[in-house]
Structures are given as C-alpha cells and as structure tokens.
Amino acid sequence: MVGRSLKNLPMKSNVYVPTVSAAGLLVIGHCISTLIQQPVDLEWIALAVLTLFTGSLTIRIPSVAARLSVSETFVFASVLLFGTCAGTITVAIEISIAVLVLGTTQKANPQKIIFNLASAALSIWMASNVFYYTAGIGPLASHEAQLHTLIFPLAALSTTYFICNSGFIAIALALERRESAIVIWRTNFLGLGVNYFAGASLAALFVSYTRTIDLFALSVIVPLLVVSYLTFKTSLGRIEDATKHVDEVNRLYLSTIETLATAIDAKDQVTHGHIRRVQQLALGLARQIGVRDKPQLQALEAAALLHDTGKLVIPEHILNKPGKLTRGEFEKMKGHASVGAEILSSIKFPYPVVPIVRHHHENWDGTGYPDGLRGTDIPLGARILAVVDCFDALTSDRPYRPRMTDAEAISILAQRRGTMYDPLVIDTFLAKWEQLAAEIITPSTDFKSPTIARVVETPSTSDTPHSHEHIAASEPFFQVVGAAVRTTGAAFAVLFGVDSDSDRLVSLAAMTSEGVSTDTVSMPLGSGVSGWVAVTGTMVINAEPVLDFQQPSYRANLVRIICVPIRISGTIVGVISAYSTDKRGFSSDDTVLLSSLAASLDTEAIASSFFRVLQVRRKADISTTIH
Numbered sequence: 001m002v003g004r005s006l007k008n009l010p011m012k013s014n015v016y017v018p019t020v021s022a023a024g025l026l027v028i029g030h031c032i033s034t035l036i037q038q039p040v041d042l043e044w045i046a047l048a049v050l051t052l053f054t055g056s057l058t059i060r061i062p063s064v065a066a067r068l069s070v071s072e073t074f075v076f077a078s079v080l081l082f083g084t085c086a087g088t089i090t091v092a093i094e095i096s097i098a099v100l101v102l103g104t105t106q107k108a109n110p111q112k113i114i115f116n117l118a119s120a121a122l123s124i125w126m127a128s129n130v131f132y133y134t135a136g137i138g139p140l141a142s143h144e145a146q147l148h149t150l151i152f153p154l155a156a157l158s159t160t161y162f163i164c165n166s167g168f169i170a171i172a173l174a175l176e177r178r179e180s181a182i183v184i185w186r187t188n189f190l191g192l193g194v195n196y197f198a199g200a201s202l203a204a205l206f207v208s209y210t211r212t213i214d215l216f217a218l219s220v221i222v223p224l225l226v227v228s229y230l231t232f233k234t235s236l237g238r239i240e241d242a243t244k245h246v247d248e249v250n251r252l253y254l255s256t257i258e259t260l261a262t263a264i265d266a267k268d269q270v271t272h273g274h275i276r277r278v279q280q281l282a283l284g285l286a287r288q289i290g291v292r293d294k295p296q297l298q299a300l301e302a303a304a305l306l307h308d309t310g311k312l313v314i315p316e317h318i319l320n321k322p323g324k325l326t327r328g329e330f331e332k333m334k335g336h337a338s339v340g341a342e343i344l345s346s347i348k349f350p351y352p353v354v355p356i357v358r359h360h361h362e363n364w365d366g367t368g369y370p371d372g373l374r375g376t377d378i379p380l381g382a383r384i385l386a387v388v389d390c391f392d393a394l395t396s397d398r399p400y401r402p403r404m405t406d407a408e409a410i411s412i413l414a415q416r417r418g419t420m421y422d423p424l425v426i427d428t429f430l431a432k433w434e435q436l437a438a439e440i441i442t443p444s445t446d447f448k449s450p451t452i453a454r455v456v457e458t459p460s461t462s463d464t465p466h467s468h469e470h471i472a473a474s475e476p477f478f479q480v481v482g483a484a485v486r487t488t489g490a491a492f493a494v495l496f497g498v499d500s501d502s503d504r505l506v507s508l509a510a511m512t513s514e515g516v517s518t519d520t521v522s523m524p525l526g527s528g529v530s531g532w533v534a535v536t537g538t539m540v541i542n543a544e545p546v547l548d549f550q551q552p553s554y555r556a557n558l559v560r561i562i563c564v565p566i567r568i569s570g571t572i573v574g575v576i577s578a579y580s581t582d583k584r585g586f587s588s589d590d591t592v593l594l595s596s597l598a599a600s601l602d603t604e605a606i607a608s609s610f611f612r613v614l615q616v617r618r619k620a621d622i623s624t625t626i627h
Contacts, residue, residue, distance in 0.1 A: 275304065275308060303360070310357075322528065340357050480601065492519075530561075539565065568606060
C-alpha cells in the first residue's frame, strides 16, 4: 500500500484533492453502514489486526514522499473472505492508525490524513467491485470456489488496486510539482506492482487452504511477508544509494561547469553575472513554456552557464571592443558558438548540453549561425537561450553602448518574433518576463568573487583639483590637449598615461573648450573606450563616451569620442581622447589631426615627463571610484 504527504498544492489540486477525498469518505460511510446492517464473521477482526501489523512494516520510496507496506495480503484476504466493505474498512483502519498513532507518515495535517485515507479506501473499493464482477460469486467465507477459476479475477483485483492507489498519488504529485503524472507514475511506482501481485497470490493460497484463520497457514504466510519486506527494503535502499550517487555526480558536473563559467565571465570585462542571470531566466522560461523533462532542464541549466565557452578563444581586443566590429572581427566572434561546442564535446555530459551551446545563435528563419538551422530544427533549449541571452545583453552595459531599459529591450524582442526567435518562446517571455526577472538570483550568489572584483575594476573619476606640482609637470600635456580641443572642436579632451604598476590608465591633463579642467579620470587598462585603445593600440572614432564615464550624471552632455594611442619608441604609453557634444561626431580629418598630435609626443623628453607626472599622480592619489 502506498501513502504520501501533501504540501504546497496548486489551484488544480484544490479541486482534485477534495474530490478524491469526498468520494473516498462517501465509500467509507457506505461500507460502515453496510457492515452495521450486515455484520461479518468476527474472524475479520483478526485479519484487520494482521493488516495493521504488516502495515507497520513500511519502506520509504526514493525520490517521492511516499511509503510502501506489505499489508496487501491480508487486505486482499479480507476482500476475498468477507466482501468489498470489509476490505474497504480494513484499509481505512490501517491508514487511520498509521497516520494518527504509529506516525509512519510525515507531519500530520487534516488535508493529508483525509486524502491518504480516502484514496486508499476508494482504490480497494473499486478493485473489490471489479473482482466480484469478474468472478461472479459472493464472499468466499460463505461461497465455494476453485482456485483456478479465480486467477483472472485476482489479477483484475490486484491490477485495479495497484493502478488506482498509485495513480491517485501520482496525480497529486504531478499537480504539486507541475509535472507529468504518467512520467511520475512510471518512474516511481511502476516497479512496485510486483508487491501487489505477490500479495494477491499469497491471499489466494491462504483463502484456498482454509476458510478460517488458521495458525499453521499464518506461520507460513507471515514469514514470507517479512522476507518480502526485507527484500524490498534492501532493494529500494540500493536504489536510493544509486540515486544519491547520481545526484552527487550531477553536483560535481555543475561545480565543474560553474568553475569554467567563472573563468569565461571574468575574461569578458563587461558581462559579469551575465551567464548566471541567463541561466535563471532560461530555466524559468522553460518551465513557463511547459518543459518538465528533467534531463532537458539539466541540459539547459548547464548550457546557459557554458554558452559563451567559445569566447575563451576570441581575442580580448575583439571581445571588449568599444565600437562596432568590422566584418572580419564579427566573423571571428561568430566562431565562439561552434568552438564552444567543440570544446564541450569532449565532456561526456549525461544530458544534451552541446547542441544547445552550438545552436544558441541560430535564427527561427534560418539566417543564424553556425549551421543555418530554421524553425523546430533548432533545439528547444537553444531557442529559449537565444531569447533570454538577447534580453540580458540588451539590458546590460556593453563596450559599444550603455544598457537599454527593460521596455526598450522588450520592444526589440517583439519586433524579432518569427524572424530571429521562436514565436511561442517570445510570446511566453513577453507575457512572463516581469515574473521571471523578479526571480533572478541575488548578487550574493553571483559568480564574481572578491578576487575577481579587485582585478576587474570599474572606471573612476574625481573632481579633486590637480595639485600645483601636477599642473607644472603636466605643462607639455596641457598644450597637447588644448590643441586637440581647438583643432577638432571637441568640448573636452584628456591625455591619459599608462600606469604599468597599477595596470590603470590615468589622466595627465584635461582641457575643456573654456580652458584647463580640474577633472581627473582613471580606469583599468582595457576598460572603456580609452582603456581599450591603450591595450590594443587601435584608434576608435565616434564611440559613446558613457563607456569612459560610467557614472550617468558625469559629463552627460558628451555624446561622441575619438581616441588615438600615444607611442614612444614603439611602446604604447598613453592615449589622447577627445569628446564632443555634437551627435554628428568627429570626421576623418579629426583623426589625422589627433594622430599628428599623438606622434609629436614621441621624444625622449616627453617619455621622461610621462614618468614624472605618473609618479606625481600616484603620490597625490587623486582618483576615487565612482561605482
């Protein structure tokens, strides 16, 4: 017999559970009334006691909050000897005692007690009626029958009882977990049918041997039931151990995956936390769509963390470029999907991770990469990942643009429905995105560790004035930035120097169109537009200044930047950055002028000045982090 506990039931269970409970209670009431009007032999009480004894020998079923007992033999014997109502009340007494006295189930509550009691009673009542209908006889305590004539009715009795008893519970579990009842029943209960059939066989032997409670027969049957109990307990214990081992292996997989994902996340300087947010959104969206298959959810969980694995082979100057990629750079960037799949294919995942990683940039209309798949040929996990990956990218800062609002990102996704993205996935996401966004993990579970946070710092600025010593040492550099402002029409210009000791880019001089500026700017090498140019040596024109000035209110009127590297004896020692308030930005003539200014600094005297001013800046300690 199977029993289980109920908790956190959804709306559908608020209909199903009371319905089953009411039907079961009506059956119990009917049987009590029948037994009062038509009493059965008192030997039935002995069978009820034996049912209680064997019912106390329960075994927990792994993976579900349910327990199995070996009491079916005496339940079936009660049905065979004394009829449907005697068997139903026997089961009702067993469940009541087990819940209220013996404490064989979890913490008692009225809903659980009534459901367990009613579902078991309803199951045996239905099974008993099937038996007597197919057998065409009355209770065997008062009717003769040959054993061979009862084989089919007994099979019907045990099968109906097993399916109903386990089925009622499987449906309750399915409603609670929002999973398939058939899958739950097949996974957790199907193998328990042998216990019911064994109980029916022993009951048939017991009843055919004697029509009364015979001590000799009991001395044979009870030990068999105890052996059956111990065998089941050992077998299910081994299954539980194997399940725990699988869970431990899965946790090890996820730990390894998260370690690799941390490395990927740390390399991409502007997407910290991206993969964790994408993972949470992807799993939530998959469940909203109706994905219940555990291996598929596990595959999506891993793939969401690993979908950018291929970025490990993408050059950092492309990965963190603060501007539009060239055609060649974009082709290299596109390779991260197939390269990531190739890297991960060497790992023997127990679920299909690699196809999701490979195809998460395929488009619904077949225009994506790497294989140009279209429609449902694209794995569902990849279609889900593509949507949430895009949403998080749009609502996060990138090297080439600041983050968009949620509303702006939602509008873009809606426009791409049916072209880039699966209509079903998009429709579900648009309907549920606020709920999904609210369930994203807190920063305490983000991957970015304190160590990574120290290494990958954010840009900084300060309004602290330059010291007189700093201004005096920087005089040649003020002349250069002043020329940059005048020749390009910039509103603001900064000459940065590379501080190799701190791996930072620090401002050595700054000018506005109105004169010398007291602003100072500092950022990690590789961060922002200026930091990227200092690392790659590649000039950038008309990128967005917000990438240098991360604080929204700081220099908010600046809309375009031109940045060129400064080389002395072939080594990049700094950059000149000019910022404009004109949305039309800078021209190619401006790049020539600014490049000429940068080239004019390639002298030994300037190299000495760079070193001296950096020392002054470091001693003054005039930078403060803004976020």
